[in-house]
Amino acid sequence: MSGSGLDGIAEEARGTLGGDGAREGDFIPAGGAEKTDDQKKEDEAREWASVPYVLGGLLARAMPELQAVYSESACLDWGRATVPVARKYGWSLGRFTAEFSWIGATWGLLAPAFAAFKQRRDNANKRPVEAGPEARPEPEPAARTHPDGSPIG
Numbered sequence: 001m002s003g004s005g006l007d008g009i010a011e012e013a014r015g016t017l018g019g020d021g022a023r024e025g026d027f028i029p030a031g032g033a034e035k036t037d038d039q040k041k042e043d044e045a046r047e048w049a050s051v052p053y054v055l056g057g058l059l060a061r062a063m064p065e066l067q068a069v070y071s072e073s074a075c076l077d078w079g080r081a082t083v084p085v086a087r088k089y090g091w092s093l094g095r096f097t098a099e100f101s102w103i104g105a106t107w108g109l110l111a112p113a114f115a116a117f118k119q120r121r122d123n124a125n126k127r128p129v130e131a132g133p134e135a136r137p138e139p140e141p142a143a144r145t146h147p148d149g150s151p152i153g
Helices: 005-017 037-062 072-089 097-125
Strands: none
16 A cells, blocks of 8 residues: 555555546446355345244253254254245345344353342242151150149159
8 A cells, every 4th residue: 555544545446446446336346256146045044044043042041952943954944945035025134133143142141140040039939848757856755743743753
């Protein structure tokens, strides 16, 4: 870069593109080959698959048996099935994927804290278990007395 700051970047861009740079409406290549429609569909499917995958991860913390249901491959199959519907109705997750990841990461931190709190609360609310007959103390022997109440012996 010959200059500094934004002027240097602009100068480099003019040198790369030739002339005074791009004009409105000019195509500026992004550097990579254009993705095929199949590649775009697969990218969209992975994006949509993140929804049940994150949801399943959250549910599996409470119910571990669901982990097999919300497997990566099952979620990806769901994502592939969702792409045509999403395209038909113009749905997009592009701007919400970061939020889904954040929710999953936050839940990963909060879930153990909630579980510990619940366990402590449950332990505090437990009633003491009544002891069986074998655990009861022996009653003290009654003082030996005559019917009139005077001690024997």
